[in-house]
Amino acid sequence: xxxxxxxxxxxxxxxxxxxxxxxxxxxxxxxxxxxxxxxxxxxxxxxxxxxxxxxxxxxxxxxxxxxxxxxxxxxxxxxxxxxxxxxxxxxxxxxxxxxxxxxxxxxxxxxxxxxxxxxxxxxxxxxxxxxxxxxxxxxxxxxxxxxxxxxxxxxxxxxxxxxxxxxxxxxxxxxxxxxxxxxxxxxxxxxxxxxxxxxxxx
Amino acid sequence: xxxxxxxxxxxxxxxxxxxxxxxxxxxxxxxxxxxxxxxxxxxxxxxxxxxxxxxxxxxxxxxxxxxxxxxxxxxxxxxxxxxxxxxxxxxxxxxxxxxxxxxxxxxxxxxxxxxxxxxxxxxxxxxxxxxxxxxxxxxxxxxxxxxxxxxxxxxxxxxxxxxxxxxxxxxxxxxxxxxxxxxxxxxxxxxxxxxxxxxxxxxxxxxxxxxxxxxxxxxxxxxxxxxxxxxxxxxxxxxxxxxxxxxxxxxxxxxxxxxxxxxxxxxxxxxxxxxxxxxxxxxxxxxxxxxxxxxxxxxxxxxxxxxxxxxxxxxxxxxxxxxxxxxxxxxxxxxxxxxxxxxxxxxxxxxxxxxxxxxxxxxxxxx
Numbered sequence: 001x002x003x004x005x006x007x008x009x010x011x012x013x014x015x016x017x018x019x020x021x022x023x024x025x026x027x028x029x030x031x032x033x034x035x036x037x038x039x040x041x042x043x044x045x046x047x048x049x050x051x052x053x054x055x056x057x058x059x060x061x062x063x064x065x066x067x068x069x070x071x072x073x074x075x076x077x078x079x080x081x082x083x084x085x086x087x088x089x090x091x092x093x094x095x096x097x098x099x100x101x102x103x104x105x106x107x108x109x110x111x112x113x114x115x116x117x118x119x120x121x122x123x124x125x126x127x128x129x130x131x132x133x134x135x136x137x138x139x140x141x142x143x144x145x146x147x148x149x150x151x152x153x154x155x156x157x158x159x160x161x162x163x164x165x166x167x168x169x170x171x172x173x174x175x176x177x178x179x180x181x182x183x184x185x186x187x188x189x190x191x192x193x194x195x196x197x198x199x200x201x202x
Numbered sequence: 203x204x205x206x207x208x209x210x211x212x213x214x215x216x217x218x219x220x221x222x223x224x225x226x227x228x229x230x231x232x233x234x235x236x237x238x239x240x241x242x243x244x245x246x247x248x249x250x251x252x253x254x255x256x257x258x259x260x261x262x263x264x265x266x267x268x269x270x271x272x273x274x275x276x277x278x279x280x281x282x283x284x285x286x287x288x289x290x291x292x293x294x295x296x297x298x299x300x301x302x303x304x305x306x307x308x309x310x311x312x313x314x315x316x317x318x319x320x321x322x323x324x325x326x327x328x329x330x331x332x333x334x335x336x337x338x339x340x341x342x343x344x345x346x347x348x349x350x351x352x353x354x355x356x357x358x359x360x361x362x363x364x365x366x367x368x369x370x371x372x373x374x375x376x377x378x379x380x381x382x383x384x385x386x387x388x389x390x391x392x393x394x395x396x397x398x399x400x401x402x403x404x405x406x407x408x409x410x411x412x413x414x415x416x417x418x419x420x421x422x423x424x425x426x427x428x429x430x431x432x433x434x435x436x437x438x439x440x441x442x443x444x445x446x447x448x449x450x451x452x453x454x455x456x457x458x459x460x461x462x463x464x465x466x467x468x469x470x471x472x473x474x475x476x477x478x479x480x481x482x483x484x485x486x487x488x489x490x491x492x493x494x495x496x497x498x499x500x501x502x503x504x505x506x507x508x509x510x511x512x513x514x515x516x517x518x519x520x521x522x523x524x525x526x527x528x529x530x531x532x533x534x535x536x537x538x539x540x541x542x543x544x545x546x547x548x549x550x551x552x553x554x555x556x557x558x559x560x561x562x563x564x565x566x567x568x569x
Contacts, residue, residue, distance in 0.1 A: 061434050081285045091430045098432050
């Protein structure tokens, strides 16, 4: 029995390893092309900006130039102010642009943005070069969906004012799980792309 | 004109990154925001003594719902305890040294000869200021979702934002006993002081121009709060002119009770006593100057203060005639200012109609 379990476990590990390898091939293939790299860079920057805008950390304000940092920024940086939100430690004003810098939110946003970027890069390359992968245009849309989902998650209850939805315990609980849910969805989408790749064609 | 902290910081930023560390926040340089020494204390920094309760009143206030019901209807506001940080080390500037626009709302406190203004655009990010005014330790509190600004004696403790709401209203907690206090009710609903009532004082919701005219020597809270925020960005809307959440017919959280006698965000001046609650339509009061209603058979009269666009409420058990005239109000043969009628004043404050109607079902609405 334990032998069967061991055998099954090894099978799963092998399959997962193969899946990761195929995904790695797909990502490498996508990023070896100029359009793949351009998609990754553009999507990452745009999504990070949207994420920070959704948090209220990025926006327009009165014209000026400013750089200010709170006292004891290291301690402040880990202070939780909301689900997956941490205390800003600095304010940067560059012309009309205001940016609150919360290091942990910038790190989280960059990670999310990179995941979205890789998803879109693979999908775009797959769509434009069907010989490398067996993907259709639907992959891009699939990758974009969790990206949008996590974009909503970062806004918190304030977004309810925009969509006209009333907050409730259920809605707020769902909000708390949107961001990790989006991460899982993005990773799953990437792995799914891996299953569609024909390594021999890359 | 002196520089505000923000002006100072922007100038500093333009000069380069020198002095980057520690240039704001607690312990940073004053910049333009001048630290105000409180009489007898030498500082306004609020500290809490663990285990020390806030002062409570001898009498209880009427509640439109059982304490249990209020407790059961506390909901998460989407942020953890202190996720919205109170200001515990406030700094102040003189009236001529603030970027506040004339028409912007401020919450004014005049006490023991000292006047202070707390701009709404700063408090929307903090909700509570633990301060010392006129030598007394107080908390000035503001709930954006119910449009209520109220003052509480805090004694040796401080108040923080619990992260919970009831009827969309800020629920504070005191750092001495961790009792939870919905702001409008001023009554403990969970914790060791459950059922107790906080000592309150009047906070006037008015505009910066009106407050400054009435109190030229006022000080005004600065953006040097110890936290960095985009203070020009109100996440809910705008008051100058009124827009967004502050103007539309929706509420973010479901009210305890819905009452369609008025637009949910209509501003009413409300009061509550031991026996009951009563609201006056504020635009009507400012127009007509005198309105009367009753609480449990006792007459209450509201009079307008045009200089601050606010009103005051008095118990009038003997039914004295109160009439508006030039320079004040005629009562019992004399003329008196709106805030000094020879009657017992009942603490009143502005709030959105849905909030008063939700907390006090069937509340009297004089208009």
